[in-house]
Amino acid sequence: MTRRPVTPELTVLHRIPSGSNAVYRCVDADGDQWVYKPTAGERPLMDFPDGTLAAREVAAYLVSDALGWDLVPETVTAHGPGGVGMAQRWVDERDPATGDGPDPVDVHPVESVPDGRAVVLRGEGARGEEVVVAHGTDERLRRIAVFDLVVNNADRKGGHVLVDRLGRSWAIDHGLSFHVDPKLRTVLWGWASQPLDGGDLAGLDRLAGALATDDGLTTELGDLLSSDEIDALATRVDALVTGGRFPTPGPGYPLPWPLF
Numbered sequence: 176m177t178r179r180p181v182t183p184e185l186t187v188l189h190r191i192p193s194g195s196n197a198v199y200r201c202v203d204a205d206g207d208q209w210v211y212k213p214t215a216g217e218r219p220l221m222d223f224p225d226g227t228l229a230a231r232e233v234a235a236y237l238v239s240d241a242l243g244w245d246l247v248p249e250t251v252t253a254h255g256p257g258g259v260g261m262a263q264r265w266v267d268e269r270d271p272a273t274g275d276g277p278d279p280v281d282v283h284p285v286e287s288v289p290d291g292r293a294v295v296l297r298g299e300g301a302r303g304e305e306v307v308v309a310h311g312t313d314e315r316l317r318r319i320a321v322f323d324l325v326v327n328n329a330d331r332k333g334g335h336v337l338v339d340r341l342g343r344s345w346a347i348d349h350g351l352s353f354h355v356d357p358k359l360r361t362v363l364w365g366w367a368s369q370p371l372d373g374g375d376l377a378g379l380d381r382l383a384g385a386l387a388t389d390d391g392l393t394t395e396l397g398d399l400l401s402s403d404e405i406d407a408l409a410t411r412v413d414a415l416v417t418g419g420r421f422p423t424p425g426p427g428y429p430l431p432w433p434l435f
Contacts, residue, residue, distance in 0.1 A: 213259070214259055215257055280311075308333070
């Protein structure tokens with residue numbers, strides 16, 4: 176894939192109010208739409224260095240590309256109306272009114288969980304009824320779960336998996352990734368302790384090979400992450416290949432909050 180280091184000139188359409196940081200829907204000169212997050216609009220965090228979230232989003236796209244799974248919409252460094260940041264291609268989501276099945280991660284009454292769903296959490300609904308949080312188990316969602324292990328995603332909420340109009344799932348919002356310390360927080364625990372399959376391992380091998388060279392991916396990541404973070408990334412990949420399994424949740428059952 177040919178990567179574009181900088182997006183075309185962006186024009187803001189409107190602000191997206193749901194994000195905790197500044198997020199805008201934009202259009203470029205060709206009419207293509209993007210999600211734009213300026214670094215200046217990032218809220219400071221205690222456990223991630225200030226002003227690094229946009230770069231981590233771009234790094235997540237590069238890692239997804241190196242795995243060969245095409246999970247993250249094209250994401251590039253961008254100079255927009257709010258200054259330098261990141262821009263990610265807009266995903267036109269399916270219309271929920273079409274009735275094409277539950278979202279990748281959804282809440283269900285405990286007695287009517289759809290077939291093929293993995294239950295990860297039980298709780299109470301707004302009226303005190305017993306409900307569960309469950310997610311799909313298709314191959315693409317499984318790949319997203321492996322990807323989150325690789326990038327050490329600290330914030331895989333249910334709403335961070337989108338389904339486009341063709342029914343394809345996409346992983347978004349990776350600003351809280353690539354920390355050197357274990358930070359995994361995810362709702363995709365349905366494969367815990369299961370073995371990685373051949374496709375998982377083939378992608379990890381591709382990524383390990385790309386990280387083993389001093390140019391290409393390593394050079395690109397060097398402009399986005401610290402050397403310690405790149406070393407930690409390579410270590411996580413090696414550990415997954417060697418262990419050959421999804422991890423089991425540790426103490427506290429690491430989930431993001433809120434879940435959606």
